[in-house]
Amino acid sequence: MADFPQIHAAWQRRRALVREQRLDAWRLVHGAADGMEGLSVDDYRGRYLITVEAEAWLEDRAGLEAALAEVQEELRPAFAPKFYWVANLPKQRGALPGEEIDRFEVVEDASRFEVHLGEGPHTGLFLDQRENRREVCKLAKGRRCLNLFCHTGAFTVAALQGGASEAVSVDLSKNYLAWLERNLELNELEDRPHRSVASDAAAYLERAARGGEVFDLVILDPPTFGRGKGSTFSTIRDYGRLLAACLQILSPSGRILACLNTRKVAAEEFRDFLKEAAKTARRKVLRRPAPPPDFPETAGAPGALKAYWIA
Template structure:
């Protein structure tokens, strides 16, 4: 039976937009209305029913429009769009109640997920339970409520997949949790790892089959939003929507020209961080294996992203930096990818009024790690009249920030002469005399031992070690050497001084860093006045390489 044989109209649903507290209206298309049922195509962002007095849901507005009470037999999350049916008669209420209680109604959803499911189609079986702390649903090994769903791959677009999902059981957040459990969170699902996405969760109730009290079995189909349309699903559209929602079209006038633009945990750009270095956007791609899914950006996909950045944002060039996180030991160095105008020579960028030389062709760091920006600001604020020790100093950015902040002197230690020479140029770029600033090309542990023997102490010690390293004949492993390194750092902090210790290692959590610090300070007999731990944003989805920073004040 065609929908046009029944009533079709548009009503307006008033609700509170929570982000702005402004009363807004969203159109909800009524797909079918007769004496027994009303079927609507609910847009994302509108709740099925009123969650509190300040917010009006679909059912309340429809009841006001129709002047009658409606029966609610199933719900869609506010973030989900698509088919919703309400009963208007007792016969329809009984029929719909039987349909949804027995899970015999055919429900099919469309979802854009991050990554690729393990197979072209499959059955998902999990045990789910609700966490009392934040209301999220978690997968349990046993003793949870059984959740069954089917999935089918419809199309691929770069690292994203359009899937058709069919819930067999009816658990809360079932599809969202189960797709996240196989390493494929739904794009835009902030609760389960899909980032903000294009401003909404890309989950749409596509078709619904019910038993109509007069017409028998009837299937309703809600036209999907453009980003989820199987006929036109494309990476170009997805990236355009993601950039529009997550990256400003113009540079931030309140910042200098080096800062983070978008992180995967927030934006939903699969395993990609975007950073601004002057007129160029750096595209950091984290290449890794997931337990179930494989997220991969081909050169063509990255070209699509680069061109989208040039077309939709302020940047004049884009440069791809690959971060290999998988287990391949001898993978060949990938060819560089550049789009638009990318300077071949080193150039300077600004952060909080401090100038740093960067080179996009220099490898992973470019000369300046932007995730340390907040720590550099804090170092600059604390450094006045302090003698500062910067370990694993790389291009000496912390030392420069300390010198600009009025440090009485800095000591930068790194095993790379080229990095220390780069650091000297950073001092010169800011008009700083090199006299009170020392540069040691040496093994950090050896330097710490010498400093301890000589009785040298520092008002601020900064340690930002790599996960692995080599200096001369010595091999360094952060996972193995963390405790020894922490103790050696504490031994050269003067009373009243401060320690900043940072890690990015995926197997070293913030909690572990805190426990090691507490054990080391206790064993060394160091009085700790206070300490704080921050975990930065922007680590690749589910990898754990986000920056963990521990600040401590020594008594």
């Protein structure tokens, strides 16, 4: 890996993690934290999602792929790697020409998830939430769980795997809710107490409060920006009212996993915001979970994901 020694170094730092946890899906390169600012590489069972935020990384695609193939040779010698490039540049966004779309399953601990490569930056599974899914699984037993902006339902799977008494999953996208149902089937959870609700999150929370519904575990993980029927959603603008509504339907011993995924807000700023909101509701912010080891943070390269538990 003479041309890209940083990739070799990144693999050396993660080799034990990947092998000990038998990870199917994990991050090999995490931008500046691995000495490769503007580049991230995720491995999904030998299919590599390469996201570039600096044009320089497009100058030697073949060389970069060759370096990744060397990792693949050690990790999965019987499987030829595939490479899926995504641009996140000012004048170019989305999937770049290359491999055909691939849809397959990955395993995380005891759970199976359907993922898609070749359709853009989103695969159906957010790898940086792995440790939070594990925590939800540990906390879920006997609890009624609400998963807002549920996407493809990874947190719902985690809650039901952990023994949640019921899970309610809310998302505007019927496509994502159908994907969630497939994930439940993959894990033989389709007969567990669960409801999928195609709704705007704020509207659902209003209905839940009017109906006297109470939840013991709430996952609030909105997208940075969304568009629904006749309205738009902005995390920075609308997070406060969503959090207040979640606190209103939280049981006395309940917990909220509050997530924010943007580099525009520092972790400390988000924490202080949550503390003020929690104080008003006589709750408290517990802690910020550590990111997965394959998503290292440094002072000069803070992560986009911020997550805190509120109780």
